[in-house]
Amino acid sequence: MSPERTPVEYTSVRELRGPLIVVEGVGGVGWDEFATITLASGERRHGVVLEVRDDLAVVEVLEGTGGMDPAGLRMAFDGRPLTVPVGEGWLGRTCDGRGAPRDGGPPVFGRTSAPVEGMAVNPVRRQPPGEPVLTGIAAVDVLTTLVRGQKLPIFSAAGLPHLELAVQIAAQATTTGERFSVVFAGMGLTHADAFFVQEALAERAAAGELCLLLNTADDPVIERILTPRLALTVAEHLAFDGGRHVLVIMTDMTSYAEALREVSAARGEVPARRAYPGYLYSDLASLYERCGRIVGRPGSVTVLPVLTMPAGDITHPVPDLTGYITEGQIVLARQIHAEGVYPPVDALSSLSRLMRKGAGLGRTRGDHLDVAAQLTAALARARQAGELAELAGESALSPADRRYLAMYPRYLHDFLHQERDRTLALDESLERAWRVLLTLPPGELGMLPTALLDARNSDGSPGAVA
Amino acid sequence: MTPAQARAVDPADPLAPVRTALLRAAEEEAHQLVAAARRDAEAVVAAARSRSTAVLREARRQGEQEGGRATADAMARTRHAVRAGVLRAQAEAYDELRRTVLAQVRLCRREPGYPAAREQLSDQARLLLGPEAVVIEHPRGGVIGTAGGRTVDLSLDALALRVFDGAGAGIESLWRT
Numbered sequence: 001m002s003p004e005r006t007p008v009e010y011t012s013v014r015e016l017r018g019p020l021i022v023v024e025g026v027g028g029v030g031w032d033e034f035a036t037i038t039l040a041s042g043e044r045r046h047g048v049v050l051e052v053r054d055d056l057a058v059v060e061v062l063e064g065t066g067g068m069d070p071a072g073l074r075m076a077f078d079g080r081p082l083t084v085p086v087g088e089g090w091l092g093r094t095c096d097g098r099g100a101p102r103d104g105g106p107p108v109f110g111r112t113s114a115p116v117e118g119m120a121v122n123p124v125r126r127q128p129p130g131e132p133v134l135t136g137i138a139a140v141d142v143l144t145t146l147v148r149g150q151k152l153p154i155f156s157a158a159g160l161p162h163l164e165l166a167v168q169i170a171a172q173a174t175t176t177g178e179r180f181s182v183v184f185a186g187m188g189l190t191h192a193d194a195f196f197v198q199e200a201l202a203e204r205a206a207a208g209e210l211c212l213l214l215n216t217a218d219d220p221v222i223e224r225i226l227t228p229r230l231a232l233t234v235a236e237h238l239a240f241d242g243g244r245h246v247l248v249i250m251t252d253m254t255s256y257a258e259a260l261r262e263v264s265a266a267r268g269e270v271p272a273r274r275a276y277p278g279y280l281y282s283d284l285a286s287l288y289e290r291c292g293r294i295v296g297r298p299g300s301v302t303v304l305p306v307l308t309m310p311a312g313d314i315t316h317p318v319p320d321l322t323g324y325i326t327e328g329q330i331v332l333a334r335q336i337h338a339e340g341v342y343p344p345v346d347a348l349s350s351l352s353r354l355m356r357k358g359a360g361l362g363r364t365r366g367d368h369l370d371v372a373a374q375l376t377a378a379l380a381r382a383r384q385a386g387e388l389a390e391l392a393g394e395s396a397l398s399p400a401d402r403r404y405l406a407m408y409p410r411y412l413h414d415f416l417h418q419e420r421d422r423t424l425a426l427d428e429s430l431e432r433a434w435r436v437l438l439t440l441p442p443g444e445l446g447m448l449p450t451a452l453l454d455a456r457n458s459d460g461s462p463g464a465v466a
Numbered sequence: 467m468t469p470a471q472a473r474a475v476d477p478a479d480p481l482a483p484v485r486t487a488l489l490r491a492a493e494e495e496a497h498q499l500v501a502a503a504r505r506d507a508e509a510v511v512a513a514a515r516s517r518s519t520a521v522l523r524e525a526r527r528q529g530e531q532e533g534g535r536a537t538a539d540a541m542a543r544t545r546h547a548v549r550a551g552v553l554r555a556q557a558e559a560y561d562e563l564r565r566t567v568l569a570q571v572r573l574c575r576r577e578p579g580y581p582a583a584r585e586q587l588s589d590q591a592r593l594l595l596g597p598e599a600v601v602i603e604h605p606r607g608g609v610i611g612t613a614g615g616r617t618v619d620l621s622l623d624a625l626a627l628r629v630f631d632g633a634g635a636g637i638e639s640l641w642r643t
Contacts, residue, residue, distance in 0.1 A: 006628075008594055012615035025615040038619075074617055085634055092549065105553030106560035109635045203542040206549040 007076035040072025085110030097215025097227035120289035136172035136423035147358030185231035188255030239299035251306035
């Protein structure tokens with residue numbers, strides 16, 4: 001709010017209900033407008049306009065209505081949606097879902113402000129994604145390489161370690177040699193999860209490389225809708241004004257979509273699939289499409305949304321619509337998790353559509369794409385062999401199929417599995433992949449160029465690969 | 467017993483050759499057993515040495531790893547504590563500045579120009595709310611105007627805080643040199 005502007009405050013409160021305040025006698029107020037509520041004690045709270053009809057406005061209070069006396073309450077409308085200061089002041093800070101400090105520090109300052117609503121990158125000014133973001137996770141870096149400017153979701157289910165994986169990626173990810181930052185937006189987290197995230201990312205935050213926005217499950221749903229927008233607004237300015245490569249991790253987008261459904265119901269909108277609003281697709285796109293690279297501007301915004309599929313249903317509206325917008329997916333599997341393997345990435349259901357723009361000679365390593373393709377093909381064959389063995393018995397398998405079957409546990413334990421605090425360098429991850437592949441007869445490694453195979457010693461030690 | 471030995475047998479002690487042969491065989495067997503036992507002992511000692519070396523190496527590696535981890539944890543905790551301390555200090559400086567601004571602005575009431583400023587604020591309140599607005603002086607300076615469910619806060623506190631909140635990054639100069 002500009003200092004010159006003296007806001008007219010409204011004092012006729014018709015009703016307080018849950019987190020909602022109904023104010024009457026208002027004029028010129030619009031949806032999503034930000035409001036400041038002053039209590040008789042002088043305490044200030046904030047809200048967002050959910051609904052306006054005639055001279056009535058329904059405002060959802062971000063801090064809740066507990067302890068409010070309608071008689072002494074004043075409400076001022078900003079005349080615009082929430083704006084936040086932007087800049088490097090966010091780095092190293094831990095805030096709630098609307099940007100208020102949770103770390104005991106002062107408010108976050110910035111030289112300029114920007115509306116959190118933001119807007120998607122203009123398609124004609126987009127620079128195609130390129131160059132990798134290395135996560136230090138073998139399964140991601142080797143098989144579904146994350147590319148700067150990409151949107152790559154993690155599809156998970158309740159009980160799987162998606163939060164641990166998201167936090168590990170937030171703690172380890174880098175763009176070697178270039179300025180890199182992480183914005184982590186947690187939505188609908190339990191207090192235990194919020195504590196875990198804060199503890200696990202404290203070091204990176206203290207190093208001034210990370211901004212943490214934590215919206216907990218007991219926070220108002222309207223704040224949950226603001227959280228990813230705030231995260232993206234902060235990231236855009238760090239990237240395109242500050243020249244950084246920024247990774248935005250948003251978890252859990254299903255929780256976000258449920259908040260959207262709740263607000264939509266409160267607004268009396270006609271529900272669509274599973275009561276989500278009909279505009280869920282365009283709403284998700286308005287978030288995901290804010291990532292990318294811009295022609296003539298430094299930096300990039302890469303988005304890694306995490307979403308839990310209710311009952312593991314990949315056709316649920318949230319993963320379904322997300323899948324239409326994003327450029328691939330990383331799928332976590334319950335069966336692999338049951339084997340005690342972390343991270344339980346199902347490589348055959350996972351895909352990074354932009355991997356070829358971020359991996360290979362001059363980007364990661366000359367043999368990367370060939371190794372990834374061969375390993376994926378070998379996994380597909382191992383799965384077929386496993387299914388055949390279930391039907392006809394292992395003795396009915398060909399010798400080659402038996403080799404594939406024997407390779408699979410090696411893949412799980414020697415390639416996929418890694419400690420939750422261990423960063424694997426890309427070379428190390430690729431060597432793990434090679435070791436698994438070299439358990440197969442050379443005749444089965446047809447996707448690897450002969451020169452690459454010849455460059456390897458029989459024990460799998462690296463040869464001369466570019 | 468060969469025929470020659472049989473022939474050389476002393477009739478007084480016909481079992482002597484048997485005894486001699488048994489003794490020799492027993493001695494040979496004892497030598498073999500001792501040699502085997504010695505070999506076994508050497509192997510056991512060598513294996514124990516090798517195992518102890520491996521255990522020692524593993525213990526050293528684990529110790530280094532745990533030491534490294536403990537050092538890293540301690541450093542991370544220290545960095546975190548330092549960062550928390552810095553943020554706390556910044557928040558205190560921010561709050562102190564806010565208190566000072568409010569205290570100073572309230573002193574304006576003693577200025578000779580205050581009555582004129584209060585009138586200007588009253589006019590502004592009526593401009594915003596209409597001529598029917600009721601305007602009263604705020605106990606800490608400035609005015610409050612109200613009219614039919616609407617109010618404008620033109621108290622000195624509110625005016626000062628609006629300017630303070632709009633100061634943005636300028637406030638960071640408190641802790642940035």
